[in-house]
Amino acid sequence: MTRRCGLVLFACAGLLLSFGVILGGSTAWSLIRISYYFWTTDLHIELGSSLLIIMAAALCMPICWVATIVPYHPNKFSIPATLMCLVIAALALMCAGLTSSAALARSLRDPGLNRSMHEAMRRDPHDQSVRTAFSAMQLELQCCGVQSYEDWYGHRQTLPASCCGKVPVKHGDGCETPLYTSGCLRPAAVELRYFTDSCAVLGLSIIIVLTVTLLATAYLVVDSVVEPGCPNLLKGSHAVRVACLSPSVQYVSLPSPVPMPLPARAQPMSAPSL
Numbered sequence: 001m002t003r004r005c006g007l008v009l010f011a012c013a014g015l016l017l018s019f020g021v022i023l024g025g026s027t028a029w030s031l032i033r034i035s036y037y038f039w040t041t042d043l044h045i046e047l048g049s050s051l052l053i054i055m056a057a058a059l060c061m062p063i064c065w066v067a068t069i070v071p072y073h074p075n076k077f078s079i080p081a082t083l084m085c086l087v088i089a090a091l092a093l094m095c096a097g098l099t100s101s102a103a104l105a106r107s108l109r110d111p112g113l114n115r116s117m118h119e120a121m122r123r124d125p126h127d128q129s130v131r132t133a134f135s136a137m138q139l140e141l142q143c144c145g146v147q148s149y150e151d152w153y154g155h156r157q158t159l160p161a162s163c164c165g166k167v168p169v170k171h172g173d174g175c176e177t178p179l180y181t182s183g184c185l186r187p188a189a190v191e192l193r194y195f196t197d198s199c200a201v202l203g204l205s206i207i208i209v210l211t212v213t214l215l216a217t218a219y220l221v222v223d224s225v226v227e228p229g230c231p232n233l234l235k236g237s238h239a240v241r242v243a244c245l246s247p248s249v250q251y252v253s254l255p256s257p258v259p260m261p262l263p264a265r266a267q268p269m270s271a272p273s274l
Contacts, residue, residue: 005219005220005223006070006220008212008216009067009070009213009216009217010067010068012067012209012210012216013065013067015205016060016064016206016210017061019060019205019206019209020057020060020061020064020206023202023203024053024057024058024060026198026202027053027057027199028054031047031050031051033140034191034192034195035133036133036134036136037137037192039120039129039133040120040134041113041116041188042112042119043104043107043192046100046101046104046107047104050097050100050101050199051097052094052097052100053097053101053199055097056090056091056094056097056203056206059086059090059093060206062086063083063087063090063210063213067217070083070217070220071220080221081221084214084218084221087210087217088214090210091207091210091211091214094206097199098199098200101196101199102196105197108189108193108196113185113189117184118151120134121134121146121154122155124155124156124160134160135161135162137188138160138162138163138180141187141188141191142180143183143184143187144159144160144162144179144180144181144182145163145183146183147183147185148181148182148183149183156174158174158176159174159175160173160175161173161174163178163180164177164179164180165180
């Protein structure tokens with residue numbers, strides 16, 4: 001059974017290496033690519049909490065390394081204990097990150113996203129970071145405004161240059177005829193939903209593998225503790241051989257007993273005559 005646990009740990013190490021690299025790299029790249037949502041919406045807390053998922057994915061690297069060492073040193077308690085601590089920390093970070101991702105998914109189903117994007121549009125004429133973020137979002141999603149390009153006319157006289165597919169060079173650059181007429185609300189919701197779904201699928205896969213790793217390591221620890229005290233519990237049971245001997249009784253004829261003569265009764269002694 002110890003050998004099987006070692007094989008399980010090797011398999012979990014390979015899966016964690018693959019899933020950790022994919023999840024950590026894709027989440028980090030997505031956060032960099034959609035960083036404009038930190039200024040165009042009020043979802044910066046939920047998006048920032050995705051760093052917990054990246055940290056959990058980064059912990060998968062040392063877990064893979066330690067998991068490949070544990071089968072060779074099952075009797076050293078420090079190595080399995082280190083692996084269990086790393087696995088528990090990764091599980092806690094991953095669960096916290098997936099909780100924030102679920103909160104982000106719930107916020108996409110209410111009108112809060114629409115309201116926060118309209119509030120960001122009001123800050124566009126006065127905040128350079130919001131203006132740059134809106135330009136990047138509209139160029140990336142090929143959209144203009146929130147519901148439609150007409151939303152901009154409530155905050156400025158002309159449309160932003162990004163609505164015409166142009167990168168703004170200086171403040172005040174605009175265009176008259178928009179190239180993108182649809183709003184950014186729907187494509188933004190689709191992009192964020194795809195982000196949360198991909199994090200959830202890969203995150204749950206890593207949680208399952210981490211749980212199997214924790215259970216296999218716990219078994220090895222218990223096995224190493226029990227074996228020195230009770231060695232017979234972990235060894236194969238020996239067959240007990242029971243021999244049935246049929247008794248062979250031999251009857252020996254004995255001679256009939258001969259009556260022994262009884263000893264003569266002692267006669268009383270008479271007194272000597274004078």
